[in-house]
Amino acid sequence: MDQLVDALKAVGEPSRLRIVSVLARIELTVGELCRVIGQSQPRTSRHLRLLCDAGVLERHAEGTSAFYRPAASGLGRELLDVVKTLVDDADPAIARDLERLSAVREARAAEAEAYFSRIATNWDQIRFRHVADEDVEVALLEAVQSDRIGSLLDIGTGTGRMLEVFADRIDRGLGIDQSRPMLNVARANLDAEGLAHCRVRHADVYDLDLPAGSFDVAVLHHVLHFLDDPADAIAQTARTLKPGGRMLVVDYQLHNLEFLRSDYAHRRLGFDDDEVNSWFQDADLDRESIRYLNGPKAGPDSLTTVLWTAVRWPSLATTAPIGTESNSSPNNSFEVAS
Template sequence: MDNMLTLMRALADPTRLRIAILIRQLELSVGELVQILGQSQPRVSRHIRILDEAGLAERRKEGSWVFLRPGPQLLAEHISALFTATTQDDARIIESDLKKLELVRAGRAQMAASYFEHHAGEWDSLRSLHVAESEVEAAMQQYLTISPLGRVLDIGTGTGRMIELFAKEAEHFTAIDNSAEMLRLARAKLAAVPAESRDAGKIDIMLGDFNALPLNDSSFDTILFHQVLHYAQAPERVIAEAARVLAPSGRMMIVDFAPHDREELRSVHAHARLGFSNDLILRAFANGGMHLAHHATLDGGELTVKIWLGQKFGQKKLDGSQPDNPDMENANRSGTQLKPDPQMRPKNRPEIRIVK
């Protein structure tokens, strides 16, 4: 009862109710809330603090920005009950807020469009070197939809394309990047996600480093590296860190280039690695307690795109027997460089090879 009274008191203020309704729709920065509410930043920050203390909102720092998202206590029924109790004047104010929220969405989308227009030459020159992204994405979807996605982590989300592709099917989707600018671009992609997913707090966008993920062990069922691993100075360590947060029997998909000699990708696009061999990825999977479940090679330009899907071994059996693949376990201990093994692929799931 005391907890409910605390929640109701926190939401009794009209401005705090407006904030709660807004962040149920979209994670917003403090500056964006100031813009929508038409109030001073100190006043808005005071309301945010009260909502935060009541568990109705959570503050998240991202570089020099602070974003607000729904807290664990901000349940839909609280909002619905209070919204129905508002006066006609209050309802008009909330309707106006929601219209301003759409302007914020549009502003984010415009920012993303301007960024890509500015960098269009760089992106186009890179895309022209490999098979169309639509074919890469189709192959990713074919592999990942074999079983439920569960809790998804997109490492190095960049512009947030994976949010568009997979958030709807995920139980929960977390997108992480070390660039605050890229995360603002990714946030613009949320407009393409069904409203019920955004409203349920199903998507988290957060700042973080793939070398030291700010996430709990075994907390994700599906992990994605889409054209990001080539930025890693120590890719095997990055894969090991991702394996730490992957749950037993979880899947890790890596989409990147096969080894190549396009040195300008290092000098112009800041790639730390010029592609990856099967041996390196298999060794990294083994060291992370995974085996290769699927593998695809997509030819269609000067650069070959590879897809590796690893699956983590389940927990040790209660009777103390060995995991499902003792050969991989032995290779993990000995450091043996593993070759792709066709028998590791499920029946009727041959390697996909797309040649243009």
């Protein structure tokens, strides 16, 4: 009873209700949240502390930043799930917050896009500096557990490297990316290798215009740590998988290398297994395996690359967002416009 009263008191105040309604959509740092709700940092921090103490939100520390998001479970989280359905998005205060949230996200996306535009032609060298490519690529090929793959979707394809890695095994490959300069490099690479069955196109992972249930394998190779909403990216990608289709996520284990934020536009300093597993679960994916592909100096002050794999639940009906099912092509083919 006391716990419930504390949680009700915590959300029962206009600013905190606005905070809860924003953070139910996307995790933010305190600085970003200040910009969205238009309040000072000390004031916003006070609200956040109260909401965390009441078990409604949780703080996820990463290097020198901390992200605030709904608590993973518990009474406070249950209350948040109810409250967010009661808040009216058309309420003027909420509508203003959502507008500013869009602006914050757009600014962030523009920054990331500018970064990838700048480095597009050097990306293959930059990638090589951080990841022992060969080990990862061998692990990815082993993880699909099959010599033949019908269709493969590469999210955040960049220079198209993953399409090249899988090219011999797949009937058709599609890479999507939101950076046009990256896509130009990818097209040139695929063309040079004669991989006509692999195409790339411009798209945003949060707004995938692809039929539900149309791919056998989806790959997110070093993409999640650039994203502001990795959970949504996983959910959107999962929707495109056939029942029984496999998702392969390669990214860093949680680390402390703060300079990767400032120098390499990373938003997140890696991920822990529980976090990734909970995103899989929310996206109707069964986690399958975790493989640590340690670099030479594994540990929080160096980079450990991890391959997380998961399989889409057999039933499509449980996951496809309303309205997308009808787009499914009966023969499971997909359009690949270049």
